[in-house]
Amino acid sequence: MKRLCLGLLAVLLLFVGVLVVRALMVRPANAPLAAPEPEVIIDQRQVSRKLSRALQIESVAQRQVDPYFEGQLTRMADFIEEEFAVVLAGVSFERHERNLVLRWHGSQPELAPLLLLAHLDVVPVERDTLEDWTWPPFSGEIAGGAVWGRGALDDKSSALAILEACQELMQSGRAPRRSLVVCLGFDEEIGGARGAALQAGRFEDEGLAPYLILDEGLALLEGLVPGVSSPVAAVGVAEKGYATVELSVAGEGGHTSMPPRQSTLGILALALARLEAQPMPARYHGAASAFLRPLAGEMPFLQKLLVVNDWISAPLLEARLSENPGTDALLRSTTALTQASAGVADNVLPLRARARVNFRIHPSDSIAAVLEHVRRTVDDERVDLQLAEGAWEPSQLSATTGAPWQDLKRVIEASFPGALVAPSLVLGATDARHFAGLGAPIYRFSPMRLGAEDLARIHGSDERIAIRDYLAMIRFYLRLIEG
Ligand SMILES: [Zn+2]
Incomplete structure (x- = not known):
């Protein structure tokens, strides 16, 4: 017995030893600290003023056609044509409605082209939040070393930075190695059906086969990953799918003086409570592990121990990450109860009760898996289930090996010297999903620094970008485009 115990102890010690050694072997994988700057001097005043003017245009994408905002979206496209006339004169340029496409012939045209995406539309500013803005949202104010306004982060800064980079290169007599295609959409915030989707179809028809596609999505995160002090360049290699399921219960209705034991509303409420209590399964392996692994070298020892040995610690990591909505969403398809309606008066039983539940689908799930989960979880034939229009599958996973990556x-x-590059999952939706048919790897990364306080500014109040960060964006695109 004693020998057996000693034997087990030895095995256990060996096992722990292996885990620890694996963790100790992982070193920080930061980028080299000193990187030469591209030999281009950017006129800080000029580029920030141009961005400011772009932010003054209220190019809000609206689901319901509104003449004022339609005019503003047109003004935005005109603005680009006028302000970047020098660039557009040196490339081939197409305008489809307000979707802009620019093609610059590379010095090695036999190479597959680079396709850069951005959008010029923005989300509206809610009236009750106007007071939260330090400067009016469409003032384009330049103050405190930043340019302020709706679109400063999402996504006018990217669109303009790409064009500024082209202009700088052109004016210094340089050209990209690969041909460059830039596509600027005007309805990303409402799904991209008229802009990106139609343009993607045109690209498919002409057989465009990009080397890689880069769109917005994630960014350079500072102080946002617990235990990691270096900035993390989170690059979206996939984005979630989308499905809304409509639940409805039909009943007898009638007078509330003699109610049945279960009303339509009660049956629906139970179904909804079940869905919320039982989310779809979490999976650490995949998006979460791919993101955390490259960061392990910098984590505190215990955290590193878990991440490096995730073949055994995955359940622990899942439990930990699921505590926070931001990281929970990396693990699974999320369930969000969003709309419900029933009843017309307090003394009438509702004939019908309805609700909608929105799912953001993890790349390891599908629309079919969501429907199956809802059916099994609700487990009540009285509840009718329908998939609402406008669902889409999660994207394919773009490679994190190979030359484009x-x-x-x-x-x-x-x-971004010192940054750690980590592949991750975009939890929302971008225009990039429309371009999947081109067969190229798609990466979703805006080259902008985001701290904890910046996250709330995206689609929120006081959206702004530091001029220093905007210049870094231009330099990033310069490097990428020149190749
Ligand atoms: Zn955007």
């Missing part, structure tokens, strides 16, 4: 990683590391 390595090239992008190199440009990020050169632009």
Whole structure:
């Protein structure tokens, strides 16, 4: 017995030893600290003023056609044509409605082209939040070293930074190595059906086969990953799918003086409570592990121990990450109860009760898996289930090996010395999903620094970008485009 115990102890010690050694072997994988700057001097005053003017245009994408905002969206496209006339004169340029496409012939045209995406529309500013803005949202105020306004982060800064980079290169007599295609949409915030989706179809028809596609999505995160002090360049290699399920219960209705034991509303409420109590399964392996692994070298020892040995610690990591909505969403398809309606008066039983539940689908799930989960979880034939229109599957996973990824990683590391590059999952939706048919790897990364306080500014109040960060964005695109 004693020998057996000693034997087990030895095995246990060996096992722990292996885990610890694996953790100790992981070193920080930061980019080299000193990177040469591209030999281009950017006129800080000029580029920030131009961005400011772009932010003054109220190019709000609206689901319901509104003549004022339609005019503003047109003004935005006109603005680009006028302000970047020098660039557009040197490239081939197409305008479809307000979707802008620019093509610059590379010095090695036999190479597959680079496709850069951005959008010029923005989300509206809610009236009750106007007071929260330090400067009016469409003032484009330049103050405190930043340019302020709706679109400063999402996504006019990217659109303009790409064009500024083209202009700088052109004016210094340089050209990209690969041909460059830039596509600027005008309805990303409402799904991209008229802009990106139609343009993607045109690209498919002409057989455009990009080397890589880069769109917005994630960014350079500072102080946002617990235990990691270096900035983390989170690059979206996939984005979630989307499905809304409508639940409805029909009943007898009638007078509330003699109610049945279960009303339509009660049955629906139970179904909703079940869905919320039982989320879809979490999976650490995949998006979460791919993101955390490259960061392990910098984590405190215990955290590192878990991440490096995730073949055994995955359940622990899942439990930990699911405590926070931001990281929980990396693990699973999320369930959000969003709309409900029933009843017309307090003394009438509702004939019908309805609700909508929105799912953001993890790449390891599908629309079919969501429907199956809802059916099994609700487990009540009285509840009718329908998939609402406008669902889409999660994207494919873009490779994190191979030349396109390595090239992008190199440009990020050169632009943001000391940053850790980590592939991740975009939890929302971007225009990029429309371009999946082109068959190229799609990466979703805005080259902008985001701290904890900046996250709330995206689609929120006091959206702004530091001029220093905007210049870094231009330099990033310069490197990427020049190749
Ligand atoms: Zn955006």
